[in-house]
Amino acid sequence: MQSVVARSMIALTSMAAIFGAILAVASRIFVVHRDPRVEQVLDLLPGANCGACGFPGCQGLAEAMVKGDAPPNACPPGGAEAAAAIADMLGGEAGEMVRKIAVVHCNGGLSNSVQRLEYEGIEDCRAAMLVGGSPKSCIFGCLGLGTCRLVCPFDAVELDEEGLVHIDRVKCTGCGNCVEACPVNIIDLVPEDVKVHIKCSSHDKGAAAKKVCEVACIACQLCVKKCPQGAISMDDNLAVLDHSKCTNCGICAAVCPTHTIVDGVKARPKAVIGGGCDGIGKCKEVCPVKAIEGEPGERHEIVREKCIGCGLCMEACPNKAINMVGALGHQRGRE
Amino acid sequence: MKAMGELVKGIYKENPVFRLALGLCPALAVSTSVENGLGMGAAATFVLLGSNIVVSLLRKVIPSKVRIPCFIVVIASFVTIVELVMAAYLPELAKSLGIFIPLIVVNCIILGRAEAFASKHGMGRAMLDGIGMGIGFTFALVLIGGIREVMGDGKLFGFMVFGPRFQPVLLMILAPGAFITMGLLMGYFNLLDEKLRKRAEARKAGEGGR
Amino acid sequence: MGNFLRLVGTLAAIALVASFGLSAVYNATHEIAEEYKRQEEAQARTEVLACEPTAHFVETLTDSVVSGKKFAYYAAYASEESDEVLGYTFKAYGKGYSSTIETIVGVDATGTICATETIFQQETPGLGAKVVEVASKNTLWDVLAGRAEDETGTEPWFEVQFDGGVLADLHVVKSESADGILAITGATISSDAVTNSIRDGLAMLLSIVGIEGAPGESSGAPADPPPGGTGAGEDS
Amino acid sequence: MRERLIVSASPHIREDVSVQKIMYGVVIALVPAIVGSVYFYGYRALYLTVLAVVAALVTEAIIQKARGVPVAIRDGSALVTGILLAFNLPPGVPWWIPVIGSIFAIAIGKQVFGGLGYNPLNPALVGRAFLLASWPVHMTTTWLPARGGTLSGTALHGIDAVTQATPLAVLKKVSEIIADPSSTTHQVVQAREALADLGSADTIVNLFIGRVGGCIGETSVLLLLVGAVYLMYRHWIDVRIPASYLLTVAVLAWVFGGPSGFFTGNALFHVLSGGLILGAFFMATDMVTSPVTPRGVIIFGVGCGVLTTIIRLIGGYPEGVSYSILLMNVATPLIDRHTRPKKFGEVKSSG
Amino acid sequence: MHPPTSKEQSKDVGITEATLPERVVIPLRQALGAPAEPTVKVGDEVRLGQKIGEANGFVSVPVHASIAGKVAAVGRFPHPLGGEQEAIVIEGDGSEAWDDSVRPRDNVDALTSDEIKSIVLEAGIVGLGGAAFPTHVKLSPPESKPIDTAILNGAECEPWLTADHRLMLESPAEILEGFSLIMRALGCERGIVGIEANKLDAVETVRKALPGGSKIRVAALQVKYPQGAEKQLIGALLGRQVPCGGLPMDVGVVVQNVGTALAVHDACRLGRPLVRRVVTLTGNPMSRPTNFMVRIGTLVSSLVDEAGGLDGDVAKVVSGGPMMGMTQFTLDVPVIKGMSGILFLGPDEIDVGEPDPCIRCGHCVHSCPMKLLPTTIEKYVMAGQIESAVDAGLNDCIECGSCSYVCPSRRRLIHYFKFGKYLAWERKKAAREKAEKEKKGQ
């Protein structure tokens, strides 16, 4: 007991041993079962607490997932990646995720639509609806006060000076908060790979709609007729797109006289007619935008400026003389 | 490259004080001068390095129930070493750092790194992390200490900066000055971050088009 | 049970290693640290009695007159053999703002303070810590430009005020025009702590060693001797 | 009729008040005291006030610009802050004191929190406390005697410990002398004389008129009250705050403030001296930093009173008005939280 | 709270019958409760007082044709409560003949409580004091809540409006009879008519019209806003506090507006359904402020023309009073049962522009008759902390407008409260739906 070394070692070691023993014993006596997996799942979730899953925040979902009350893919923002990781951890199937993105079905900005009143109040579309309705003469249109932007937990909505909202396709996770919040119900979740959108929600008759908004759907039915997939139909004076059928060919957008339909495809392939052409003219018949010229029997040519890359001619050509060149793979459902 | 990243992340991106808001007590208490900041930083870096190494070496042997007590013993040992060595060889510094030397034990950074990093990684990376975090901590202390020393005492490294007519802002040396300096610095870093992010975004947008 | 042993064992093993390492470091360092302290004090003692450069110190421990606690002082003799007392030194402890300030005081044979040196304080930097601050004229720029004047050996201005002081001088004043120890601005507490501790210690010393004029009856160390009041020490 | 009518929520008419109106009302209420300060201390008082105001306005404008929010210095709040900060300074401080104080008050006391309405602590007092902590010498020694009076407001029979001090500082010093067992009889006698002097009718009148030393705007109780009455008449300050504040100080000072035991204190002296009147009517009433609930304002006032008396009687400073208001500002959110009024028709389950 | 009453313009103008409109737009939703189900279709001939919409549930009332003619359209039309709502349009044929179902009764004094209630329901009577709550519901309190006092609300505390005032001056006897019928329906003994003291002539008139031995008493009330609000009125007259979230019947009281009493009288005595009401057209830009007796469904624009049009710039058109009314963006809205006035405000009478930050002055707190903390609730709603807002009393707010009126920062307090209540309601709905779904799932 003489040297400091000995005293220190004995004292500290025995203290450690005693405390260690206390803890060890206590941990046995006072054992409470807690599931560590909840924490782990929580780590894998985005942690935005956006509520899209319908559970009280990410913690709630994590608990539910561990208990098996929610599937691993119950978190829309987390997407397939999180779902896979969670499934991996909890040992289950991830389930299939089709990424969806919010789309606003209105394009009537301050300069191309008519306003009917001067609104003074809270910058929130829902609040405006409470005191007098939309400032726009079109009662189906976007109010432009940005409720969707407020509720988006991912900062994916932008409001421009035209009073129109745009959704950032990269940031949007398809949580659907904006869809819920929009008081005029003009936001929709659309599969990510659909890039052609009908930007109007007006059920007014053509003339009435046109009177209050330059870019309104006037129910002319051109798109319905021209859509090669039959993906567009009319519902009470409004063109509606069936997303499962759409191939992003962009014909509807090209033919819409009021530019209600917006084509979001950045670059399209162009058709090129090769040497196999015998001038049979099938292509010319099917081309919706009259981009093919040529005398019958002679080799036809594509007017590149006009071609919208829909690929109809390629399919129609019996000689397989047409190829689509550039920006390949943009179209859905083709492989 | 990766090692470099491990090393420098502590300085700005994951600065323990400004970013992780850890180890705040010593960061404020002893940052009355650059000198103190350096001393404290060096002490903490030593402990961080040592404990990170040991913890990472022992990570496989320690049962998780007594993990925290074990880590703490390791850390406390290094702290005591610092305490003893400093008292012997740097008595002046030991005096001015006061009770904050023993308190390195509970400096959240150290246990935090032991828990979050060292206990999960090998020795090499744990070492780099320790040094990186230590440098970041020191940087923060020196920065705060510098500002407070210059404004509150009119000096830097103990030398007068402005000449004798300067009437120092005593508050900066006092507790409120520490808090306010810290708050403003953190706010400034947030602002800086925002700017950097915006610039990066703009660049990305410029490249990719929208 | 095996698990139990493992828990306890690991912790104990770590503690064992740690304590071994630590005690080794302790053995290696504590001597140095204590030696340093002794040295520092010894050096301080010679410095505060610099007016008697050849002094040889002998420690005396007595019961203090006031509180009954131990009061330690060193008597300085001309040489190891000599009986001639050149002066005394003692350590004064004063409770400051955030620490107990320790000051070594050198007193000559007549009871006049020769010099003082504060050897420990943890007061607020910039405020109370100024009790040990050396008023420098050099700025950082001077130093960088290499035109700094040599200031080694310069004493803190607050300490210098005590040199040559007698008991009656030891009270804090706040303006330069008054007689006494000029307080550090914004740090009256620290200034008081140093001054009053020195005064109390000096009073004690004087009464113990029986220097003339010492307030032998000084029960209750005078808190605030009024200027020109109940004549404690003599004017020198 | 307009082509596009305005649509908004009710109500569609509003009372004719605005923030600007209230703020300028406070400025008007402070004008007598400004005039008084020039009378008592000369143009230097006005000079310092103007400096504080300009610095406050410029700081506010610069920060608002930098933050990208509309510059709203015309709302008058920074003006009030500037004036009140200057009012809390000794008249002899160097010119840069009000400037730096205002900058700190507006930048750290107000704008970091988002500007008008969001600051938890009274900006002017934050500025003052900052100055007091940073340059204690300037802030506690640069007093000037008021015209027609003395620094301490009394004749002070040769008590040399306290020549350069305001009434409260004198009070503090003599109380210390009396309480100190080692004081000589002579000193105690002197101190008691000085104390009697402080409590004399003469001193009280001097305090009321303003013929004593003190901060720029705090000396003349009379002129401050003129302004305060105007504000109360306009219902722009909540009378319950100054009322409960002053009452608390008066009672506590009477009970504990006496040199010879309980119930011997001079309540009137305590109420009239120092910055109490200025603080109670113009600073504790700053609506942004005081509670909004009816019970809360009373608690706030009483709390200020208790703290002021504690600091004055046993604290480290002669005067405690600014610190006590700041401390109660700190507690305001907590008070608000716990003093929600009972709703009309609410039956508390606990009875 | 004492906003200027501004009633001088129309208080001395007698009630005039508005000319028979050529076309009326009768919304199926008159106010609270479920909208009525149309019972006519385009092209049908309808007669005055004929039922054209059937009540749809307990809290719902039928609607009646207010002119005789032909149904021209059934569809969505601008509604004074905002947006577009389902309405029936009748093109008038000028005939004033009542439908066969309208027959005066002689046995009025013998009507039992239940008979009165069913007459009131069939007549489509809703409260005419503003909220337009179905009156038969109010007259049918559950057994557990016996009513001992009925109060007739003649306070008309809203500035500008004078419809109730004129009605009390011109038809006191009818109102009192209606009130007695209400009391009989409720089976209560005590009746009080509460009238603000700035209408002493009305107090006098109604007092004089009291039949001898009546159990009804007339009380003059202190003039202050919102004296006419139910809970405040009960407090002022009886000293009873309606509990939070409770109804007047919880303290044994029912409050009805004077116009409602007249409608009850008309229904019981004359057998007429509710097809008309008094509407005050007023405001500085009006050339001739007027109190009109109007057919429900008359377009406001035609009333304005009849009153001589507008001669000042109008920035806001308000249906109701300035404190609680709803703004309109067009004059082509029909008069509905709950519309007591149309107020025109010029650009300098309203305030425009962004509000200043709240300076926590507490004026709103002092002014709130419900003793709430408007500023706190507003901030909670702004921050989206709806639960905290509800906790602090959001749902107890009666939207009287006092707080916004006095706010020096011109905060949009009421708008936030409306918004907050909406969000709270949405949240509750979502929670309920979720609970239901869960239940179904199990």
Place this chain on the structure above:
Amino acid sequence: MDYGQLFAVVIGAIFISNFVLMRFLGLCPFVGVSKDSDSALGMGMAVIFVMTMASLVTWFVYNYVLVPLEITYLRTIAFILVIATLVQFVEMVIEKTSPALHKSLGIYLPLITTNCAVLGVAVVNVNEFMVTELPRNASFIFTVVHGLAAGIGFTLALILMAAIRERLDLGEVPESMRGIPITFIVAGLMAIAFMGFAGLKVG
């Protein structure tokens, strides 16, 4: 026993040299757990409890183990070992015996192990009450009371801060200052206000 002095210790630890605002101890949980009032109160209670207990236990360890064996240089390691064990032990007990209490208080306990205020109070206790010449029983009482008061001081600062932050959350604090930065500014201003207690003469 000098009750005046004891009172001075209490006032000193709560107001004059408040652990958080003046001594810079326990800042991490102070900024971390002051977001809302309820957790602040829970954390505060937990800290009060642990600080008092830690003061008590470390007193025994110091006076009956370290001093007799002359190994006071090991106090840091010994103290922290005691505190860590204590906290973990208490947490386990509470979790088992009173889940309700654990929910409101226990979840903060793990945070406290690494709270330097707890070790700080132990170290301060040694410096102020143990190495001095206080009689043993006085030193014990001072130690425990100081631990309690320091905990109360921490809790006071914490709940004041929490209420202020709840209010700031409803306000317009500039984006870059939100959260921790503004908390520090408020702490600074609180410290300025607490300077009003400086020099308070009690006891």
